[in-house]
Amino acid sequence: MRVLLVEDDPALANTISRALQGQADAQVDWTARGEPVLNSLSADPYDLLVLDIGLPGIDGFEVLRRLRAAGQRLPVLVLTGREAIDDRVHGLELGADDYMVKPFALPEMVARAKALVRRGRGMVDKQIRVAKVVMDMAAHRAWVADKEMDLPSREWQLLEYLLAHVGKVVSKDHLVSSLSGWEGDVSENAVEVYISRLRTKLAESGLRIRTVRGFGYLLEELADAAGT
Structure with a gap:
């Protein structure tokens, strides 16, 4: 998915971009100001706008107002440090699809972003099915051969990423980056x-997770499973 991120804090923008790239396989474009947003959305197709409110120049509320007035219907996830209920209500009334107050957990932000994109694409009930594994993204449940899996948050994120890249080698550094966030960094160990x-x-x-020495890991479908 393609995401336009509007955030004036470069460090936070980098953290959010890394999370979306690592955990949602997203292409993220970033701007620190609200003025270029409408032109960017008109020139390029995006699946999601992640929008901060406290911006230099015109603020996020004004960006959102202009966006909806121009007929742009893409999903908008608002991120802000403003906790007041009136601000949340105002953002939703202007056309925001979801609203998160900083600080927030990166995995939750990524999950909400993916849910908004699925909804926008009409894929609310999306499931990932590979071999005998089923991951229900809406219900946040997974099964192996009809037996439900017990997957803590990190293992869920890792399995989702590996299934999205089945048959491809993924580096350990990339996995470390994709699993790290505001809830704490993840080590190679x-x-x-x-x-x-x-x-x-x-x-x-x-399925089998194979270690490819010097490169990372490969999730591959076993021959007997592929033929069933």
Whole structure:
């Protein structure tokens, strides 16, 4: 998915971009000001606008007002440090689709962003199905061979990422980056632990996580599972 991020704090913008790129496989374009937004949306197709309110020049509310007045219907996720209920109501009345107050948990922000994009594409009930694994993104539940999996947050994120890149080698550095965020950084050793746990949980899945030395990990479908 393509995301336009409007955020005037470069460090925060970088953190959000990394999370969306790593956990949602998104292409993120960033601007620190609200004035270029309408032209950017007219020139390029985006799936989601992530919009800060406290911007230099015109603020996020004015960007949102102009956006909807121009007939732009793409989903908008508002991020702001303003906690007042009146501000939230104002943002929603102007046409925001969702609203998060800073500080927020990055995995939740990414999940909300993906949900808005799925809704915008008419895929509210999206499921990922590979071999004998099913991940229900709306219900946040997963099964292996009809047995429900117990997946803590980090393992869920890791499995979702691997399934989205099945058949492709993903680097350990990329996995570390995609799992790190405001809830704390993830070490390479932690990634190895999560991989080990997933290998056990995928034992009957028809899938295998293979270590590719010097590169990273490869989730591959076993030949007998592919033929069933």
